[in-house]
Amino acid sequence: MTERPYTDVAVIMRCERIDNRWQPWRWSLSEVVMHDPAFGTEPRQLLSDEREQRWMFPGFRVELFRDDAEGYHLNVESPAPCWFVLWRMDEDDGGDAPRLARPVEVSLSYHEAGRWLDAQETVEQVPVPPEVLEVLQAFVAENYQPEPKRRKRPDSFQPLQDRFGNPASVSTEKHRGGGGRG
Numbered sequence: 001m002t003e004r005p006y007t008d009v010a011v012i013m014r015c016e017r018i019d020n021r022w023q024p025w026r027w028s029l030s031e032v033v034m035h036d037p038a039f040g041t042e043p044r045q046l047l048s049d050e051r052e053q054r055w056m057f058p059g060f061r062v063e064l065f066r067d068d069a070e071g072y073h074l075n076v077e078s079p080a081p082c083w084f085v086l087w088r089m090d091e092d093d094g095g096d097a098p099r100l101a102r103p104v105e106v107s108l109s110y111h112e113a114g115r116w117l118d119a120q121e122t123v124e125q126v127p128v129p130p131e132v133l134e135v136l137q138a139f140v141a142e143n144y145q146p147e148p149k150r151r152k153r154p155d156s157f158q159p160l161q162d163r164f165g166n167p168a169s170v171s172t173e174k175h176r177g178g179g180g181r182g
Contacts, residue, residue, distance in 0.1 A: 005063070006061050007061075008035035008062075009060050010033050010059070011031075012032070012033065012055070014027070015052065015101070016053075034129075035060075039058035043102070060103065069140060070111065072108055083127075084106070084125050
């Protein structure tokens with residue numbers, strides 16, 4: 001069995017203070033970077049001041065699956081190919097510190113991101129670097145075969161149906177009324 005192509009990445013999340021008494025912090029995806037063993041395996045804070053925090057979450061493997069080649073194709077053909085990151089908020093512990101927004105999954109597939117969005121998950125995207133895009137394009141070229149377009153039969157060749165879905169017929173004979181004035 002051939003090994004699937006993959007890349008290991010780390011996700012950087014940004015938390016910024018906002019002027020809102022009900023929600024003083026707002027989380028967003030900052031970037032996806034290539035993994036380095038020096039990152040370790042545990043989340044760690046990269047920056048912290050009164051206005052902003054940045055956290056790194058290492059250890060995400062992004063594999064390419066042949067059966068999702070169409071999803072990768074849609075990403076490659078988009079105006080801005082990107083990483084898709086699904087993330088969730090930690091449970092509220094009741095303290096003043098902002099809860100962490102933890103990445104759960106990283107993908108390069110439009111289809112996978114669409115499934116996440118359909119499940120009402122939080123999904124954000126950031127641009128994919130050129131070296132990853134190159135690998136993704138090669139994978140798509142090797143594995144994606146568009147479905148052949150099927151010719152639609154013209155409506156004039158479709159069987160006729162009445163408004164209730166029953167077969168209908170059309171006649172070209174002229175019916176002349178037999179009634180006259182009397």
